[in-house]
Amino acid sequence: MSDEYNQNNTPLEAQSSETMSGSSSSATDIDYVRPAELSEQDLYHAHSWITKWVFCQDAKVIGVQYFLTAVFTGIVGLVLSWLMRLQLGFPDLVPFITAEHYYQFVTMHGMIMVVYFLTALFLGGFGNYLIPLMVGSRDMIFPYVNMVSYWMFFVAVCVLMASFFVPGGPTGAGWTLYPPQAILPGSPGSGMGIILMLTSLSLFVIGFTMGGLNYLVTILQARTRGMTLMRMPLTIWGIFTATALAMLAFPALLVSCIMMTLDKVLETSFFMPAIIQAGEVLDYGGGSPVLFQHLFWFFGHPEVYIVALPAFGIVSDLISVHARKNIFGYRMMVWAIVGIGGLSFFVWAHHMYVSGMNPWFGFFFATTTLIIAVPTALKVYNWIVTLFRANIRMNTVMLFCLGFIVTFVNGGITGIFLGNVAVDIPLSDTYFVIAHFHMVMGIAPLMVIMGAVYHWFPLVTGRMLSEKLGKWHFWITFLGAYSIYFPMHYLGFIGVPRRYFEMYDSPYMTSAVGMNEFITVAALIVGAAQFIFIYNIITSLRIGKPAGKNPWKANSLEWLTSEVPPVHGNFGEKLPVVHRWPYDFNVPGSKEDYIPQTTPPSEVINAEVEKT
Amino acid sequence: MSDNTLNNLPGGFKGMAHDMGSDQTAFKGVQWGKFMMWIFLLSDTFIFSCFLISYMKGRSSTVVDWPNTSEVFSLHVGSVPVPLLLIAIMTFVLITSSGTMALAVKFGYEKNRKMCAWLVLATAIGGLTFVGMQIFEWSKLIHEGVRPWSNPFGAKQFGSFFFMITGFHGVHVSIGVIFLFIFARKTFRGDFDTGKRGFFTSQKSDYVAIEILGLYWHFVDLVWVFIFAFFYLW
């Protein structure tokens, strides 16, 4: 008896017969899966309308709630971007947009998009819906806390939106909220606006801690029989690592918010140095503004990976399903996600090269930043190799995946420029930075979100989205987004500063006027094109082609539920038993071009499956 | 997971590889609620670490002298100033309550309802005493002129960091005390024996909840160990 199988020490008591796979005991050696370690989850069953649709504890409903709220905030952010672009492209066209208002739009656009839209959408929206389904569990392990986490997010959004209506308006300090300006007069919204922003962020952190606990523990401790960590879809790996980052990075944000709130409300001097304001010596003294920057970016850098990693995971799954090919180098993709996640805590001050911090730090952080580029590049190579000689279905989902790869590579390469201290110094705080982070955090993950909606809409609603409308939506969005952000690299190179209300009269700035007009027109067109998407969703809900079960012929568990759309409890009477990874596409010797995760080895005995 | 099965699993580094590579659960023998509490505590550790790091940075970069903590935090016994006396008593109380909590967990798993309930109550009372002393300390310092925005003893940031860090810790202790009283009542009533469903969560009660609360309480004690060392002693 080889040591590896330890048949003598069968460690576990068998639980009830409920979870044994269907095959008879005589053919089970190759079909053997360990019996269940734990008894079935004790699910809460809602009985009233309120507990079914409002304070619902079912992760699928909570996922849709997060999705809708996040999309609402995203639309607010989108409208703010139109206002900003109107001012930059056609100054004085809209007299309402004063300098103060412009900075408020800049700030709210940034904070909404990064935190309230992207993070909430990926972790709260996709995470809640897909995690229990993809790991084979009936729901999250603590549904009550999951429900509370959504309502905390909702309250946080309400507080944030309320800041538009208070005297002084919302804060205009930039999404980075740097002190001392953020809490001093002269910055828009330095009264109630900044306080509401900090309060909203604190509520967001508390809510996401609760949600994050659910996602992590469900993935680690509530998988179904046969589902090892290395058989999970990369979507789960991406969301899982992002959640782990969120649990460890949000504390720094919470701490900096609390300290800034105290600086504002109680006139403490955590971040406030000795200041003379309009000739008056203020009561502050001894504080350190750069401390805020360190705390903020200790959060801020993992935050951008919290946005990027779920996108990486999801796009891997979308590519492999729609190219009918296993993701190339699955294990390395997993280690790359984990490695990027771990390293992301050691690169934060590459956002601070020009802040006046200890100059020696530049060496350390530039080094770590270049190191983190390695696993990221590895992932890009693997996506491309996955597509090589694959049976690619050029549908809307695949188009968005290809759009992701192109825009992410573009944004990633400009990141290498910015990661080096010397090159960053002239480029910092210019449009080059704006181009970089929009490409890599805005366009690329957004392409993934849209592709993911086209991909999973049939599961959530039972209907397909229109391919025709989808392709129009894709091409306008993709080409339009490129038209918006590619020229910005040139603007940045010639030195046009970011967060400037107007271009002024200097010769090199006026040379950018034409470019700015072009970008604005493109932005408005792309914004309008999103109505195609919304129209597609709303009409397909009623007249979309019925999807049936597993229309994409995918392998992962979310497509193998008893009902489509999945109902409370997800899998019906018996939980699924997993025998393989979700990437068995076009396996030589197999009848179909896909082998779902629950297919036992005895059914595909002639196929040359990988040992996973 | 029973003791037998846990003991039969490989240990050490090989055990970690085995656990991580296994299906269903990555952390054998760790109930969901307990694991959630551990992750929450890890997150909370990062919060307090960020506070203490900010304090370190603030104190190390001050050009105005930092107050002498032995003097500021001394209590007068008669006319003799005893440095850090109140803090020493607070530490004693918190460590005692940690001990009673650990014993409560032990008796809980042995299904000894009475001992468990009395020990949880003792822990709650210890926690309440700690909060009371912390409030007394705050009022004493406020009386002497220490404010979040300034103080008569030295650098401005002393008061701000003091109130913020001990305040945050005190809030954590208070929340713990509330839960301890609730759980003491549940234990006395026998809810953990009968598996009565909770009011909010509708989940069945089990003695593992005492262990979970115990983890939180020990964390609160752990943070105090660090605050005591860095803020009062250093």
Added chain:
Amino acid sequence: MDETQNKEQSASTHKIGIYLWIWGLLFVLSFFSYMVDWFAFQGLLRWGLILFFMFLKAGLIMAFFMHLFWERYALVNVLLWPMTAIACFIILMAAEAEYTVFTRALYFFTGG
């Protein structure tokens, strides 16, 4: 019934002695920490002793009261490795504080 119950729980419960020993040890270490201030040690000796007793107390609480000594190695690793990020933050912020006080001395006091 009792025997199987005890077998079931012995991973979670231990003899009362061990709790009392650790408890006592914590009091002793707290006393030593306090003595560091009483004897007014200064400089490296003070800081070294403070940190030493602090880590020892923290370790005892985590290992025995929080049960980590008996938990699987995987759990211990998952909890301790993230501390390296904190350690990096601590070291860098100490350096930053040095630099801040250096620039304050330079610009505010020497007119540099």
